[in-house]
Amino acid sequence: MFKLGLIINPYAGIGGALALKGSDGRDIRERAMALGAEKKALDKTRLGLQLILPIKHLVHFYIAAGEMGEDLIAQMGFDYTVVYHASKLQTESDDTESTAQALIEHSVDLVLFVGGDGTARNVCNIIAQSIPVLGIPAGCKIHSGVFAVTPQATGRVLEKVLKGEIVSVNTGDVMDIDEALFRQGKVSAKYYGEMHVPTELAYIQGVKMGGKESDELVLADIAAHVVELMEDNPTCLFVMGSGSTVDYVMQELQLENTLLGVDILLDQQLIAKDVTAEQLLQITRGQNCKLVITLIGGQGHILGRGNQQLSPEFLTALGKENIVLVATKSKLTGLQGRPLIVDSGDKIMDQNLAGLMTVVTGYRDQVLYPVADFT
Incomplete structure (x- = not known):
């Protein structure tokens, strides 16, 4: 049985449609929710996981309670074990890191996370290169090379892994930008580390190229x-x-x-x-x-x-x-x-x-x- 860890940042990307340029930080999330932001991370996760429903007997999920994983996984009918319970309604980066630590302790085979570059940083802080990871893109900032190109592409990679097909594992850079500068129209990307990623070139994105056109x-x-x-x-x-x-x-x-x-x-x-x-x-x-x-x-x-x-x-x-x-x-x-x-x-x-x-x-x-x- 394949042991798949899952971490969902339910607030990922909520600032995008409201032109807030990100969703990092409690203040931004509270402002976005007050303005009527829609949480779309669960929908994006569902899109990715639908492709492995026909082979769900091959996988057991290890997840956090509530919106961070359990709500969706139970609804979709996958087998699962809850390994972390958040103590507050609005989850924060420390909840992502605590879940990642719990997944290490349960020796999962791969960690699937849902969010943007901020979530990737949180996962990298704990997991680094100890377990392969794969990101479902759901944030406003997706500069890192640890994400699939779309939620559906994530499902294609998972399908190959669960069926035992040969999938290469390479390192992907974890990048993030300063949101305060981002809101001023300045892109300042910084390298935060590397994680191992199952790499199928058609489905995994490259690191975003920085800088303006020169021609x-x-x-x-x-x-x-x-x-x-x-x-x-x-x-x-x-x-x-x-x-x-x-x-x-x-x-x-x-x-x-x-x-x-x-x-x-x-x-x-x-x-x-x-x-x-x-x-x-x-x-x-x-x-x-x-x-x-x-x-x-x-x-x-x-x-x-x-x-x-x-x-x-x-x-x-x-x-x-x-x-x-x-x-x-x-x-x-x-x-x-x-x-x-x-x-x-x-x-x-x-x-x-x-x-x-x-x-x-x-x-x-x-x-x-x-x-x-x-x-």
Whole structure:
């Protein structure tokens, strides 16, 4: 029987849709919940574990009580043992670390954790390289190389492990950024350690590449293409996603940009800045819209990483044909043939966006690039 440890951070990612740039710290979590944030970590865990339900007889879970694991695992019908009980309703990082310690004491074969880089740091503090781990991405910050590319991809890796297929184990870096600087539009990533990860290259993400694009001429060409599109559609709302490539477009328009947020333009003028998911829905409802986004260098994510404001509801109303994906060819080449990744939190939406997508790589220069389907 495979002994699988599970740690769920139930508050992971709750600040994303509210443009809070993270969920680290009691104050941020309390603020997010007061603003009506939805806990989505359990849903993401369910997506990953659904794939191993047909072979659930092969696994026994070791978990924390309540939202940290027991509620979901019992609901899904897996066999389990509770190894930790949190003493407070709003769980904190020390609960993650205490659960990790309990999993070590129960000699589990692998630790599955659900959260973002903050959760990865907590797990690394206790487990380090003593037990293999695998992360289900559910946070606002996913820079570390210990996560699967999507919740469903986690299930694919677990399926291989439980069936006894040969899966390599490599080390993945644990990275995290300063949330206070993040909210000021500055990305300062720091290395915190390494953990062992079962590595199937199609399913495990790389460490995010830091820094801005350096090819000024190519970025200027991309910006010129997008600006011309705006000129041709003066009554269309342009929703500007996060990332340095989109930031360059805003610079060309001489507009203040939320580097790590979502802004809205009309006729090349800023009409809403750093909007939440709900604000975005309200402003764009019934309007002609286009979304300008880029991909995360080294990873290939275009949705679901740092732009949770782009909800499945918004994307459904928008339509795939109104997504303007921008990236330099060097950024695409850096993926080394790996497909782009969508992790919107909605299975049907992810399926609809899979397949070939047009990428603007210069002025009136576009290429077709595949978007993966992990569902």
